[in-house]
Amino acid sequence: MFDPIDFGDFEKRTGIRKRDFPVTGWKRAGRIFALRDLAKVLDIRAMSKEYLFRLLLSVTLTGDGKTKVYKDGRIKLLRADPHGLLIGQTFLLRSKYQGILENFPRVFGSFCEVRGMAKLPARIVLGESAEGEQVIAHYVPPILEGNSVSHEPLLLDGIHRNFLAMSVGTTLEAIVVHGVSAPFPARPMEWGSISVMNEKPPKEERFFDLKPELFRDLKSIGIDG
Incomplete structure (x- = not known):
């Protein structure tokens, strides 16, 4: 679940101000929403590297708003092969990856935008x-x-986007951060360890040996995975 973020809180957490938006007319927007919760898409713009990096450099640990885990990291953009990744989550939610397949192409359907999520x-x-x-x-x-x-x-x-890309044998756009200041929050495992489920398992069973204090708080800066 993604709770909308008032823009004042977003600015405090990231340092991003309304004048950093790519279009002046966007300043009427007062909150940050999850993309999937939009009733209508009005405009789309490429995110600048500066804006993206400021988002990522603001990522903190859940329950610890001061420790910025990517602050001293090196951020790179690349295309990733899901087969070469290790995962920490124990499950895939069938309804979520089906929802991506069915609904994601419609989000930007009225724009001349890249088709699908892979590119x-x-x-x-x-x-x-x-x-x-x-x-x-x-x-x-x-x-x-x-x-x-x-x-x-x-x-x-x-993880669901990577599962879909892996299933059709392609790569996809990704962001990699090197030099993270906190250990990964779960035990890294191979894809063969994951289970497809119709419902989310209990919280304590959703990750391999999860250390909750190391969980990255992406939602607080407007990233809804």
Whole structure:
């Protein structure tokens, strides 16, 4: 679940101000929404690297708003082969990856935009809520973290998108952060360890040996995986 973020809180957490939006007219937007919660997409713009990096450099640990885990990291954009990634999540939710397949192409359907998610880089979206409020949403490609042990990147966010890309034998746009200041929040495992489920398992069973204090709080800065 993604709770909308008032823009004042978003600015405090990230340092991003309304004048950093790509279009002046977007300043009417007062909150950050999840992309999937938009009732209507009004405009789409490429996200600048500066904007994206400021988002990522603001990522903190859940329950610890001061520790910025990517502050001293090196961020790179690349195309990733899901087969070469390690995962920390124990399950895939069937309804979620089916929803991506069925609904994602419709999100940007009225725009001359990259088709599908595999080749879609980061985007900033102006949209409307169900109540007609103008809001901002982000599309951020899957986030990986560098791995100094086996050198196989660790998949932090975007497991369902990676599963779909792997299933059809393609690569997809991704972001990798090297030099993360906190250990990965779960035990890295191979894809063969994951289970497809119709319902989410209990919280304590959703990750391999999860350390909750190391969980990255992406939602607080407007990233909804």
